[in-house]
Amino acid sequence: MSAVRFSDFATMAGRSLTQNRTRSLLTLLGVFLGAFLLVISLSVGKGITESVERTLSFGGKLKRIQVYPDYSIDPDQVPEEDMEIEGDVAPERRERLRKQLAESWRAKNNYRPGTPLSESLLQTIERWERVESVTPDIQISSRGVHRDKSMWGMLYGQPAAEPILSELIVAGNAFDRDDARTILVHEFLAYEWGYRSDEELQQLPGQTIELRFGGDLAGGIAGMVAYHRGGDVEFTPEEERQLAESLERLAELVDTLPIPEAQREVLKKTFAPAPDESPPAGESFSETYTVAGVFRSPSEAELITLREQWQLAHTQFILPLATARALAQRLPEHRDRGYQQVMVLARDESDVAALAERLRGEGVGVHSMTEFIEQVRKHVTVITSVMATLAAVALLVAALGISNVMAMSVLERTREIGIMKAVGAEESQIQRLFLIEGGLLGLLGGAAGVFCGWLASFPGNAVARWVLDQRGFQEKLEGSLFSYPLWVVLGVPAFAAAITMLAAWLPSRRAARIDPIEALRQG
């Protein structure tokens, strides 16, 4: 076959399309609508996924892995006598009930399967490659003693580098080192300790505070009463000692009180002195820290962005993380049971999946935003696929129209085809001419669809945001909800062209097979 230039084919095809403008435009409109829908659905799917990723990766959130002890229990670990189900029960329900029985057995026996998040495990994880940092969630109930007044409070460990801390400081400074022996005190406690005016508040940084920990029942009660009464009730250290002694006596006096047996039992249980063999659980100790600064609770708006650090809203003391970790090791419930939750920060977002898998291998529970995003992506992909399929069907319908129109066009141009054959056009050349004509329709309609899809994304984005606002979504999605990757911009016109060329196949075949003698006899 002699080589007809592609540009000649394209020119001839373009000429034949402009010959019948109305018909070409109507056919184009069908292709355009299909391509438009396809572009919109693909770009929205891609755009939403990217937008969610952008929003969630803000502030390195995607690098975080939440680790917690895996308490799920295998029913086989539970003694069989505690797992018996009475009555005639369907197998599915039996299975559900057995799961519940195992769980309640676990809770009753305070049995903790799986690996505890111990300090030594944390130190192992810290040495792993691709781990940036490991931050345990440390919350310790304690009493702060200052100016002869004891105040109960929750103590929270925070890395010195945590940027939110300096924002919450109202007097003094945040920490400069993770292992500093300094402390941040909540402004309300400062107020209760007598630092009332703004000027007085500035006096607190630099002072020392004694924190008391451990099983001192009287101290605990005194601190909590003082805290919950908002400072109306105060206990001096001497009063606390008296309270402790009276509580011990109370345990002995319970037997003589004229109250029902059940109430006697519960009082005994509450006030009985700790048995001698139970220390160090019952042991108490205290530590002294210098106040670095005074902090306020985060606002509602700040809490939305903090999310993982919601504890900051319920905390009275903040210690530097390393100091808090060392402290936790002196408290039996932390030392033996491990931390309740640990945040592992990966070096990079791409390390998260592998790290999560490795952590699971250690027998702990894992949750990461990356996995959450994977879920979002899955959902969006399903929705996008459905939309894209519908759009592709629209394109297919348009292609059927093209098939029809081109079959007509072949009939109308029979004589012209005959002439072309008489002057030496080969069958394959004629066929290619019509295929290119069909492809051109797809390409033009597809390109117009991409362009108009892009134009429509501006109002579309505004409308989508307005809808999200109306529904009360507080989280602002970052960037456009429409995304136009190169594969969409080039792929949609190419796909449309492929479909329309397919539609042109049969008519082009017919054109190629036209008998020139018959064709020339017409007219």
Place this chain on the structure above:
Amino acid sequence: MDARPLVSIVDVTKIYGAGHSEVAALRGVSLDVRAGEKVALLGKSGSGKSTLMNLVGGLDRPTTGSIGVAGADLAQMSRSELAAYRRDRVGFVFQAFNLVATRTAVENVELPLIFAGVSPRRRRDQATRALEAVGLIERVDHRPSELSGGEQQRVAIARALINTPSLLLADEPTGNLDSDTSGQILDLLRTHLAAHGTTVLLVTHDEDLATRFADRIVRMQDGVLVP
């Protein structure tokens, strides 16, 4: 004049249809045409003269027999080879002109060159010169509907000769023209054919035209040549 036969038709039959609806358009035709010879196929409508011309032009294949043109047997050629043969060796002039209505004069003339893969610039040059040679340089960008019958046929002649074919097949080329115009067209053909030594097969029912134009007249009747 070269004495070797350019076209050698041997015992050609052409049967259309099958069974009861079978029609024999040609029933054993043998004919030699020498290179440079101008032969007129004279016959009434339905005599088979156009069928024979279509076979020689490679637009169709004989049912039996062979048609040799410059040593190659058309009956043995593939469809694609036949197309190349029509493009490179043959020029057609039809009674109905058969110009593409949507193309201008020059675009019609350059049509064969498109399928030969000639560059746009070269074929435009060639086509323009061909139109100049048939006296239509003023009408280059006119569409067929804007041209008279004689002008249209001149465009068709320019197109038929653009590839300098060795064989020109003309089917009633003056059938749609008045006698004055017919004369001009015949003069034009004669001049150009003489310049290139082109062989011509003229199909007509017009005895006068055949006599005026051809070196030799071959008469056809009911699908056979008659002496």
